[in-house]
Amino acid sequence: MLTPSEFQTLAQLVFEKLGVNPSSDEISVWVGRQAVWQLPTANKVIQVAEWIVTTVLDQPTPDDLIRVIRSADNQQPGFKSLLDLATRLQREPGAWVPARKGGLDDWTITADPLTVGDGEPFLDRLKFRQFLPRIGQDLTMPKCMLVTGDSGSGKSYLQDFCKSFAASRKDFAVGYTKLGSSGLQDFSPRIPSMDLANGLRPDMSKVPAFHADQHRDAKDLASWITTFTPQRAVPALAILDDFGATTLNEAVHTFVLELVRLVQKDEMAARRIRIVLLGYDPKRLTDAKLQYDTHILEHVDTEHIDEWLRLRFPDQPDYRYRSAVEELEELIPERGPTRMRMLNIWVNLVSAKFKPAGP
Structure with missing residues (x-):
């Protein structure tokens, strides 16, 4: 029912009304108390706002969308198309078409979000976006993609976009982990695995018991992620950012390489997950005899x-x-x-x- 521009406008206005760090009670005002329990993990308020808009668009009647539009109204002319839609749906509720009717959201590139994070712009990156798994299209996402680019080329912004992409579509998930800048020699493979689990949502009851041998522990954790991440309509993305430091605990590299190996050798794992490495050392992949596709970020002009x-x-x-x-x-x-x-x-x-x- 909403164009991509209208979706972004409404999400931005809901975001402005939510304020900083909204409570579950404040969020329930927009979607109801029952729906709040389905709120996915969101690091930023704009992601909550996008989830609110997506949730009301899924409802069997237009009542919730009408209420959200009217509550978000900022009395400005640019909001007129949404107010006109609310008026029409109130007058003709039979014109309502839930976003999920027929089981599909709009997965086309033209429906991709134009902003990320707290409303920050996301410019272009069309070549990268063309690889993303999309319902109704051939899957071209490599099992392992190594994204490279100069310092300051925007590699880390890709995960912000992928999270916004997932927030506006069902049956898609993104797990993300980024290396810190201190304590790298003692950095445990448990840290990136649990970071990824926050987004991928593997069965937490199957977390492997801690093993004193960190390399064994790393392989067990990679097996858990690839085996117990739910299979969705399209594979989820596991994004690992900035794991190229030479002083990093080798057991963490064992986790990364085992994750890639399992996705490559096991077709069931590949149906669940695709790996995106931002700025990883290609020699480690080559030495481990692992396949990967390189994607060089184009210059945004x-x-x-x-x-x-x-x-x-x-x-x-x-x-x-x-x-x-x-x-x-x-x-x-x-x-x-x-x-x-x-x-x-x-x-x-x-x-x-x-x-x-x-x-």
């Missing part, structure tokens, strides 16, 4: 920014997009370790000019 602005804020005069891109050209560094961070900050600030002014 002003053409990508222009396209994103037109999708995020449609139906504006051309000069507004051109003016915004020209302004950003002066602000965003061409290269460097902070480039994508600066790019997202400035695109977000410039985007405010396209939003309706506050009361």
